[in-house]
Amino acid sequence: MSQSKDMFFESVTKTFGATVALENFSLTVRSGELLTLLGPSGCGKTTALRIAAGFDRPDAGRILVGAIDITNQPAHRRQMGMVFQSYSLFPHLSVIDNVTFGLRMQRVAPNERRGRGLRMLELVRMDGLTDRLPHQLSGGQQQRVALARALATQPDVLLLDEPLSALDAKVRAEVRSEIRALTTRLGTTTIFVTHDQEEALGISDRICVMNRGIVEQVGSPIEIYDHPKSSFVAGFVGELNRIRLGGVDLVVRPEQVILNNCHTADTGGEIVATSFHGSFMRYQVRLDDGQAVTAIAKHTPGSGMRAGTRVTVKIGDEKNERPD
Amino acid sequence: MATVISRSKTPLWAWVVITLAAIFFILPMLAMARFAFQRVPVALLGRNTLFDRWTLDGLVDMFRDPDFRPALWLSLRISVLTVALTLLVMLPTALWVNVQAPRLRSMVETATLLPYVVPPIALVVGAGGAFRNLAPWFLRSDYCLVPFYAVLAMPFTFRSLDTGLRSIDLKTLIEASRSLGAPMPTTLLRIVVPNITSALSGTIFLTITVVLGEFTIASLLLKPTLPLYMSYSQGRNPQGALGLAVLLLALTTLLFFAATRLRRRGAERYTIRIGAMP
Ligand SMILES: Nc1ncnc2c1ncn2[C@@H]1O[C@H](COP(=O)(O)OP(=O)(O)OP(=O)(O)O)[C@@H](O)[C@H]1O
Numbered sequence: 001m002s003q004s005k006d007m008f009f010e011s012v013t014k015t016f017g018a019t020v021a022l023e024n025f026s027l028t029v030r031s032g033e034l035l036t037l038l039g040p041s042g043c044g045k046t047t048a049l050r051i052a053a054g055f056d057r058p059d060a061g062r063i064l065v066g067a068i069d070i071t072n073q074p075a076h077r078r079q080m081g082m083v084f085q086s087y088s089l090f091p092h093l094s095v096i097d098n099v100t101f102g103l104r105m106q107r108v109a110p111n112e113r114r115g116r117g118l119r120m121l122e123l124v125r126m127d128g129l130t131d132r133l134p135h136q137l138s139g140g141q142q143q144r145v146a147l148a149r150a151l152a153t154q155p156d157v158l159l160l161d162e163p164l165s166a167l168d169a170k171v172r173a174e175v176r177s178e179i180r181a182l183t184t185r186l187g188t189t190t191i192f193v194t195h196d197q198e199e200a201l202g203i204s205d206r207i208c209v210m211n212r213g214i215v216e217q218v219g220s221p222i223e224i225y226d227h228p229k230s231s232f233v234a235g236f237v238g239e240l241n242r243i244r245l246g247g248v249d250l251v252v253r254p255e256q257v258i259l260n261n262c263h264t265a266d267t268g269g270e271i272v273a274t275s276f277h278g279s280f281m282r283y284q285v286r287l288d289d290g291q292a293v294t295a296i297a298k299h300t301p302g303s304g305m306r307a308g309t310r311v312t313v314k315i316g317d318e319k320n321e322r323p324d
Numbered sequence: 325m326a327t328v329i330s331r332s333k334t335p336l337w338a339w340v341v342i343t344l345a346a347i348f349f350i351l352p353m354l355a356m357a358r359f360a361f362q363r364v365p366v367a368l369l370g371r372n373t374l375f376d377r378w379t380l381d382g383l384v385d386m387f388r389d390p391d392f393r394p395a396l397w398l399s400l401r402i403s404v405l406t407v408a409l410t411l412l413v414m415l416p417t418a419l420w421v422n423v424q425a426p427r428l429r430s431m432v433e434t435a436t437l438l439p440y441v442v443p444p445i446a447l448v449v450g451a452g453g454a455f456r457n458l459a460p461w462f463l464r465s466d467y468c469l470v471p472f473y474a475v476l477a478m479p480f481t482f483r484s485l486d487t488g489l490r491s492i493d494l495k496t497l498i499e500a501s502r503s504l505g506a507p508m509p510t511t512l513l514r515i516v517v518p519n520i521t522s523a524l525s526g527t528i529f530l531t532i533t534v535v536l537g538e539f540t541i542a543s544l545l546l547k548p549t550l551p552l553y554m555s556y557s558q559g560r561n562p563q564g565a566l567g568l569a570v571l572l573l574a575l576t577t578l579l580f581f582a583a584t585r586l587r588r589r590g591a592e593r594y595t596i597r598i599g600a601m602p
């Protein structure tokens with residue numbers, strides 16, 4: 001539908017006073033993909049998006065869309081759709097007028113404008129509430145309309161800055177999958193910002209893990225999870241146990257730790273805490289030598305173990321790469 | 325149906341307060357009105373003469389006075405220009421403070437309080453002296469009052485605009501609009517202004533009030549504005565002058581309520597639309 005383009009950050013640097021928000025930040029966002037910027041608070045994700053949108057100017061480096069350098073283009077000339085963390089619908093305009101605002105700026109004729117706006121609203125399942133004002137919508141509905149508004153002009157790139165963070169868990173999951181379905185369907189190049197690693201793993205074609213303004217690793221969710229290039233990535237994406245067993249240092253994901261009930265008091269440890277998560281159980285185990293290990297086990301009826309149970313601890317067969 | 329959105333029940337004590345306040349403000353106005361519109365000697369204005377000899381003669385005489393109309397027009401022109409100048413200067417200032425430099429807010433706020441600290445007489449003597457040497461033509465023009473009045477209104481206008489801008493998520497709204505392809509002027513006109521209409525009408529209203537009520541500066545600079553005319557004509561035609569004062573009061577009050585009503589009507593229209601939704 002929209003003809004998407006690759007987008008490039010080329011050695012972008014941005015400082016705020018003494019704070020280096022982005023340092024020599026280079027990244028390619030491929031046409032049609034959903035790329036997530038993932039990293040701890042303050043690592044520069046929002047700064048990268050704002051520079052892409054044209055709200056901030058980089059100190060050095062370039063931004064390109066396709067072959068065109070847009071570094072010095074003002075925000076309103078760029079073809080960027082943006083959805084913000086806070087609710088950003090225009091309070092005085094109805095849902096449909098919000099969605100068609102961008103088309104109006106492009107001087108699209110009123111009839112076509114309305115038609116295209118309604119189609120976008122259908123795509124986010126908001127076509128029943130076209131005449132409402134923003135304050136009459138729930139948070140999830142507002143963000144869906146904001147998404148429709150950002151996509152209505154068929155932007156080169158869609159920029160999403162933690163658009164789900166104000167929503168509660170269930171609505172969050174719902175809108176998240178809607179974003180994924182919609183951008184796939186429209187083939188829109190998308191940059192999604194989050195500091196929630198689970199969200200990043202679930203939604204992305206590729207993830208760019210950032211730390212202190214620097215790209216740590218770019219790759220598919222599976223690559224990032226299974227083959228983290230640095231201990232920062234390994235620690236930030238997914239959970240990690242660092243333990244020493246039999247004189248060997250190991251880095252293991254909780255799901256690779258296998259616990260078995262044992263009654264003899266041989267090698268192993270004791271479950272100190274459990275928590276139930278529906279499809280799986282989490283166990284906190286204290287080994288006899290004092291080390292702490294987290295394990296995750298699939299839940300089947302009758303399989304749960306209680307705190308205080310003595311267990312043997314084995315590490316699963318899969319190869320565990322030790323980053324760094 | 326979701327038609328009741330903002331109308332909550334007003335408690336009794338609120339009505340009592342409102343009534344007392346109304347009496348406090350309306351009684352003197354009624355007294356003024358009787359003096360202005362009854363051809364009865366002041367000493368005889370009592371309960372038993374309540375319905376005697378009401379007349380608009382005083383006011384009509386005043387309207388016929390050849391000096392009246394020019395004074396009215398001058399004040400109206402100055403009002404319009406002062407409103408324009410105020411919006412031109414204070415709106416960008418308030419925007420700048422809210423978007424770019426929230427840390428400078430308290431400084432700007434203090435600066436806008438200047439007219440409270442500097443008495444009008446000092447303002448005129450100071451600024452007047454400077455202009456008399458630099459640009460004598462400026463003080464000769466009747467419109468030289470415009471910047472003075474804009475400054476006088478500043479404490480009200482800045483606060484009104486600033487409050488309006490603070491009540492919306494200004495930065496995000498501007499950025500959302502810009503990312504949708506609207507250049508800054510369009511963004512201000514189509515997105516910012518419609519969301520601060522009450523602050524804007526407040527600003528306009530307060531500015532006009534200042535212009536229609538200012539006496540000192542106009543008199544020092546010898547400009548024949550409406551307040552000056554009213555003050556001078558008090559000797560010649562006291563009934564007419566007071567009648568005009570009553571009229572002005574009533575008019576501004578009406579305007580004020582009209583502005584409030586219009587806004588509420590807008591809100592209700594939206595509400596009814598939802599009520600009709602499936
Ligand atoms: N306008 C600004 N003025 C000063 N410092 C800023 C400004 N904007 C960002 N910074 C700083 O730049 C760094 C990166 O900020 P940024 O907002 O990009 O982080 P983020 O990754 O989006 O974090 P979060 O997940 O908390 O939103 C932070 O240290 C922040 O304090």
Ligand SMILES: [Mg+2]
Pocket residue numbers: 045046047
């Ligand atoms: Mg951020």
